[in-house]
Amino acid sequence: AGPVAPLLTCLPDDQNVRSYRPDIILMLQKNQRRLVVNIDHVRDHNPAMAEGLLHDPFNYVPAFNHALKEIVKTLPQARPDQTDPDVLYYCAWAGSFGSNSCNPRTLSAQHLNNMVSIEGIVTRCSLIRPKIAKSVHYSEATGKFWFKEYRDQTMTTGVTTSSVYPTEDADGNPLQTEYGLCTYRDHQTISIQEMPERAPAGQLPRGVDVILDDDLVDSCKPGDRVQLVGIYRTLGNRNTNHNSAVFKTVLIANNVVLLSTKSGGGVATATITDTDIRNINKISKKANVFELLSQSLAPSIYGHEYIKKAILLMLLGGMEKNLENGTHLRGDINILMVGDPSTAKSQLLRFVLNTAPLAIATTGRGSSGVGLTAAVTTDKETGERRLEAGAMVMADRGVVCIDEFDKMSGIDRVAIHEVMEQQTVTIAKAGIHTSLNARCSVIAAANPIYGQYDTHKDPHKNIALPDSLLSRFDLLFVVTDDIEDTRDRQVSEHVLRMHRYRQPGTEEGAPVRENTGQSLNVALTSQADSQKPTEVYEKYDAMLHAGVKGGRKGKKPEV
Numbered sequence: 001a002g003p004v005a006p007l008l009t010c011l012p013d014d015q016n017v018r019s020y021r022p023d024i025i026l027m028l029q030k031n032q033r034r035l036v037v038n039i040d041h042v043r044d045h046n047p048a049m050a051e052g053l054l055h056d057p058f059n060y061v062p063a064f065n066h067a068l069k070e071i072v073k074t075l076p077q078a079r080p081d082q083t084d085p086d087v088l089y090y091c092a093w094a095g096s097f098g099s100n101s102c103n104p105r106t107l108s109a110q111h112l113n114n115m116v117s118i119e120g121i122v123t124r125c126s127l128i129r130p131k132i133a134k135s136v137h138y139s140e141a142t143g144k145f146w147f148k149e150y151r152d153q154t155m156t157t158g159v160t161t162s163s164v165y166p167t168e169d170a171d172g173n174p175l176q177t178e179y180g181l182c183t184y185r186d187h188q189t190i191s192i193q194e195m196p197e198r199a200p201a202g203q204l205p206r207g208v209d210v211i212l213d214d215d216l217v218d219s220c221k222p223g224d225r226v227q228l229v230g231i232y233r234t235l236g237n238r239n240t241n242h243n244s245a246v247f248k249t250v251l252i253a254n255n256v257v258l259l260s261t262k263s264g265g266g267v268a269t270a271t272i273t274d275t276d277i278r279n280i281n282k283i284s285k286k287a288n289v290f291e292l293l294s295q296s297l298a299p300s301i302y303g304h305e306y307i308k309k310a311i312l313l314m315l316l317g318g319m320e321k322n323l324e325n326g327t328h329l330r331g332d333i334n335i336l337m338v339g340d341p342s343t344a345k346s347q348l349l350r351f352v353l354n355t356a357p358l359a360i361a362t363t364g365r366g367s368s369g370v371g372l373t374a375a376v377t378t379d380k381e382t383g384e385r386r387l388e389a390g391a392m393v394m395a396d397r398g399v400v401c402i403d404e405f406d407k408m409s410g411i412d413r414v415a416i417h418e419v420m421e422q423q424t425v426t427i428a429k430a431g432i433h434t435s436l437n438a439r440c441s442v443i444a445a446a447n448p449i450y451g452q453y454d455t456h457k458d459p460h461k462n463i464a465l466p467d468s469l470l471s472r473f474d475l476l477f478v479v480t481d482d483i484e485d486t487r488d489r490q491v492s493e494h495v496l497r498m499h500r501y502r503q504p505g506t507e508e509g510a511p512v513r514e515n516t517g518q519s520l521n522v523a524l525t526s527q528a529d530s531q532k533p534t535e536v537y538e539k540y541d542a543m544l545h546a547g548v549k550g551g552r553k554g555k556k557p558e559v
Helices: 021-029 039-045 047-055 057-074 274-284 289-296 305-316 345-355 410-422 485-500
Strands: 034-038 090-096 114-125 129-139 144-149 175-177 183-193 207-213 225-234 249-260 335-339 359-363 374-378 385-389 399-403 424-429 432-437 441-446 475-479
Touching: 021 034, 021 057, 034 039, 039 047, 039 090, 047 057, 047 114, 057 090, 057 114, 057 225, 090 225, 090 249, 114 207, 114 249, 274 289, 289 305, 305 335, 305 345, 305 441, 305 475, 335 345, 345 359, 345 399, 345 441, 374 424, 385 432, 410 424, 410 441
Parallel strands: 034 090, 207 249, 335 441, 335 475, 359 399, 399 441
Antiparallel strands: 114 183, 114 225, 129 144, 129 175, 129 183, 183 207, 225 249, 374 385, 424 432
């Protein structure tokens, strides 16, 4: 810890290294015990130390933690309970990790015993259990107190000790455990899975187990997208009775950064440059901004003007109100599209799925009622009952796209009645009584009873859905496939034009994936400097955009 302490408490006149003293004082005022340190500052101060942190963290991390504890002791602002010897302080790492930035799929054996940074989505959280750190024992024969410290393989503080409780001292006198004087720490296990949009098509998403200790527990919940810094290590061979060389690996967490929190209202916003704000203001002054934005929605689909306007309003959302008497008026719009096959209903759903920041897709036949709302399952490790969130709870503050809505069985359909109107999921089973938030918009696509829409009959005779469910949809669109020469010719020309144009550098037929680039920084605001402003208009292409409105009078249309 000798060379580490000057780094955290360097003098202000040293221009090369930033002083962390104000951050430490702020940390103490907030009653926190984890200080975020940028690894880039360490690299500027001493490159060898930063290299050691990444490739030999078991020796360097305890030194930084010890140095932070020593600095806290010297500060006049620290209270006596904050300088107690049993209180631990931690350095949480952020910054640029270079080749040690990976996702659960690229995590390999070469990263073992290294500090890595990982992005993913939290799929499962275990219960919080206390883990003993120090036990105190009393010997009645000698009148002395004994203590023993415990360290397992998930701690970075030193050599692993045995987990056996001492029952007698060196002379054979029996020891009694003083449970009130023992020290415990919180312990929780979570599973991180790679983000669905980053997983290769047709392959199962990979995952990794992460261990959260002490003050990091409960820092994230299922459904959150997180960026996590930790030490990747093996726990030894658990199957001792088998001659297997396969070891269990876990990630010992050091810093958890939430990329998106449903409690914060939607997904973390993308960084917007000054040029972007100027462009937004410029477009907002136009009189036809509503038509312009609705035309830009799913431009590969011909027609459906009103449906596109409705989907645009649904994506933007309405104003929810909570009245003084506790009544909640929802602000989310629910849309149902019913009509003939091959009228691009599913394609509009697919576009919403790729555009909305938080969207979850299900189909009517492939999802059950509890899969949409919530399920009570048994934890394999502890045998206790726990709640697993369904699609609508996971899409809180987002959009749920349900295709083949008419194929859903009546029992499962009843489950979403409450979600669409009250926006909560109430559970009362297996001794669990709770209410979960499910503030989401629903956009559904269904086929009529006879396969095709019969225009000679009333709408409720075509749509095989109960009135109680139809009343919960704010907008209901009947999409018919009208046989008309001129319209069919325009649609076919538009479709052929789409197939004529292909993005350069892509494999033919491969789906275009957005946001595939991975940021190598953790919890940094400086990455906004390197971001370029977003293009407002698509470049005009005669082969692609010939049928767009506004292209007449020799003017190039705005797409």
